[in-house]
Amino acid sequence: MRAHRIVIVGVLGVLLVIGLISYGYEHSDARADKKAEELITKLETAGLPAPASKKTITRVLGDDGGAVCDDPGAALKKAQLDAQLVNGASFVGQRPIRASTNLIRGGLIVLSVYCPDRLDDVADKIGDYTSDATDKE
């Protein structure tokens, strides 16, 4: 195996180990359960589908929203968000579309439950995005 291939495999291995150690595994507790219940209620009230189990939500969002609430209004986060409101391309064909209204609403509801203090910051940036009911409920 050539030297640079060993380096590539090594770097990926190290990144994997770091990821496995440092990934924010969320755990259930009373506060996380309460937040999950609140999210399910808000999604259902808005007519949106909610995850099947409360446990799934707590594993992902914990009691503080995890990555979702980490500076969601930052410019690079907005760019990241814009890069998701795109067509089905994985590479160079990626292009913005008219996003699903439900997708934007659902995202804002998650923020309103886990980091309401950050909601306005994000809503200011994407709240006026044009959207349409392109996904069937």
Add this chain to the structure above:
Amino acid sequence: MSDVPADAPLPRAVTAPVGAVSIPRRQWISWLALAFMTTGSVASLRSAPTMAVYGLACVFLYVVPAILFLLPQALVAAELASGWSGGVYRWVSEGLSGPMGLLAVWCQFAMTIFYYPTLLAYVASTLAYVIDPSLASSGVWTGAIIVIVFWSGVFVSARGMDEIAKLASSGLVIGTLIPGVLLVAMGVVYLFQGNASSAPMDAGHLLPAWTGIASLVLIVNNFLSYSGMEMNAVHVSDLREPGSEFPRAMFLAIGLVLLIFILPALAVSWVVPSDSVSLTAGIMQAFSEFFGHFGVSFLVPVIAIALVCAATGGMLGWLAGPSKGLLLIGKQNGYLPPFFQRLNRQGIQVNILVTQGAVTTVIALLYAFIPNVSSAYWILSVMTTQVYLIVYLLMFVAAIRLRRDQPDHPRGYRAPMLPLLCVVGFLSSIAAFAIGFVPPSQFADGSTVAYILLIVLGIGLIGLLPPLLLYRLRRPHWKTEEAPA
């Protein structure tokens, strides 16, 4: 890094004598590696959460564009590559004219320059998600990852086509095929456990909701999901039996691309109610929810690394392809100064790659450190996809003319009903081009006229002006090689 002029003859076998280190060594690639490179340059799991939003309708959203754009593009490219080496520049040069060939290959090359920052910013945010989510909003982290990964890609690309093919193929297997099979298997298990699918899977949900222009934008823009199937045709002369092996590679790639796009998106839609996924944390949030349901969250970092492998493997294909096309037309028509025509020992156009890297680095740093640039960067993806569609328009016209004007030119594969395929492909490209002028969500409530003018300006500056300048500034003595017969 550059020690051999491009006009040095390429031997047809690995027979460089000892000591003659300045002669590029001939490197073959297998048709399977080319199929994997093509697949890895077009499809990955990255789009699965995006399309899972549409549930069962994602099948329609991929299959219809496949019929109207993927098949014409792939079959036409298969015929052209089996008859003419060199890729899109050669086909358009032969079918239309040299300047049109230059326009085609420039459009294919230029749009990648603006694409790399977004691709690598996605790599940075994916890594940040599992290492420390706060890094995702850090300009230093994003800029550093973009620069390090991109230049690593340039370094690897300079090692030769054989190396690129191996690593790009590995990226597809490790980053897409294996995790894709895992996702689909887990999705099937989810259903067999008696769980109801999060997205309805009945016949009433086979078609996407019709909301007028937004639905049209969604469907037509999905044509572009298959952009790049023709790109690796530039490596056709690296195959031992180009006439038969390239079509074989293309057919395998078509099947793999469809499977990679459709099945994982369906699997995610079965398990994850997509509207409950916050967009602010990126696509990894959907995968977290997917694995969270099964209680195997330790797979989240694994899939993150897999996605990084797939993205960087795909990048290698894009680094090697269009730049090679630009080199070939540059030296055969005298469109590029000799500096850009020089090759390294492995026969790679290293000076083009390094110059491209310098430009990409500047753009990437602007993206990472200037909020106004990153916030508005989406508009560049509209401009560059419009520019790429020019390539397809030229390719379909050239294919019809080549069939008409050179019917007896030997081709390893003849596409059935080629004129019909070209008409369908051309009209699909026109439709996608026209839809590109409809403002997307991100444009919010701005003026549509201003938006259209901005896109037109971008097409002119990125796609049309540079090849016009290259053509006007060409020199006869820059022509260092005759076009192959």
